[in-house]
Amino acid sequence: LNENHNPTEIEISHPAYTKYAPPNVSKHLDLTWEEGWKHIRKWQKSYPRVKINSENRISPDRIDKSLNVLMDTFKDIIDIDNPKLLILHSESVNEIFENHVKKIIPFEYKIQMVKNTTFGGNIIVAGLLLVQDYTPAIEQVLSDGYTPDLIVLPKDSFYFDDLDLTGISAHTIEEKFGISILWC
Numbered sequence: 001l002n003e004n005h006n007p008t009e010i011e012i013s014h015p016a017y018t019k020y021a022p023p024n025v026s027k028h029l030d031l032t033w034e035e036g037w038k039h040i041r042k043w044q045k046s047y048p049r050v051k052i053n054s055e056n057r058i059s060p061d062r063i064d065k066s067l068n069v070l071m072d073t074f075k076d077i078i079d080i081d082n083p084k085l086l087i088l089h090s091e092s093v094n095e096i097f098e099n100h101v102k103k104i105i106p107f108e109y110k111i112q113m114v115k116n117t118t119f120g121g122n123i124i125v126a127g128l129l130l131v132q133d134y135t136p137a138i139e140q141v142l143s144d145g146y147t148p149d150l151i152v153l154p155k156d157s158f159y160f161d162d163l164d165l166t167g168i169s170a171h172t173i174e175e176k177f178g179i180s181i182l183w184c
Contacts, residue, residue, distance in 0.1 A: 009051040012040060019120030030122055060096060067104040070152060070184035085109040086141055086148035086179075088134060090156075091116070091124035110146050112137050126154035131168040138177060148179060155183040 014036050015029040031039075044052045074083075087109055089097050094113050101111060114137045116123045118130050138151065151173065158170040174181045 007050050009053065011053045012036075016123045016125075017121040018123060021121060026121060060100065063093060063097065063100045064104065066155070066184040067100060070182065071104060074150060074152075074182050080149050083107055083149040084147070085150050085152055086138065086146065087111045087152040088114050088137060089154060090114060090126035090129055092126070110141060110148065112141050126156040127159065128165065129154070129157045130164040130166055131170065131172055132166075134173055135176065138173065142177070151177070151179050151181045153181060153183040158183060 014033060015031055017026040017029040021029070040052050085105065085107055087101060087105075089111065091113055098111055101109060114129055114133050116129055116133055117136075118133050119128055134153065134157075141148075153170060153173070157164055162170045164170070170181060170183065
């Protein structure tokens with residue numbers, strides 16, 4: 001870092017690798033979130049004039065905001081007084097997600113974590129989950145006997161025109177299972 005260029009802020013994303021990365025690359029990128037924060041805190045001490053942030057799109061405030069938007073908009077999607085929800089989420093929010101759902105969602109729900117099997121590696125964020133990752137997770141829930149009225153997906157997976165990164169529409173999930181979808 002060269003403070004002579006007068007940076008005011010630096011944002012660092014958590015390093016990630018896919019299952020296709022060579023082992024010599026993945027071993028250098030295999031950091032936990034806490035290990036990454038240790039590096040950021042160390043750099044912040046070394047460069048106190050420059051604010052160093054880590055991209056944190058899984059903040060509790062963001063989860064609450066998304067769930068509140070869900071509550072405000074889902075009534076337009078489904079006309080059932082007490083719908084059963086299947087809420088799918090990425091591994092990145094697994095430890096904190098249910099506590100937020102409990103305080104905001106007043107309906108029956110089931111929460112299912114979706115692993116990134118397509119890209120694999122240490123990628124745990126919703127932005128890289130694809131329809132082909134969601135499909136087996138939904139099939140598992142249905143085979144366990146839970147039949148939701150609405151499937152809730154993270155918007156980050158379908159950020160551009162409701163398409164995942166491979167160009168597959170989120171609506172193919174709706175068509176395949178015959179269950180309305182919504183994202184937040």
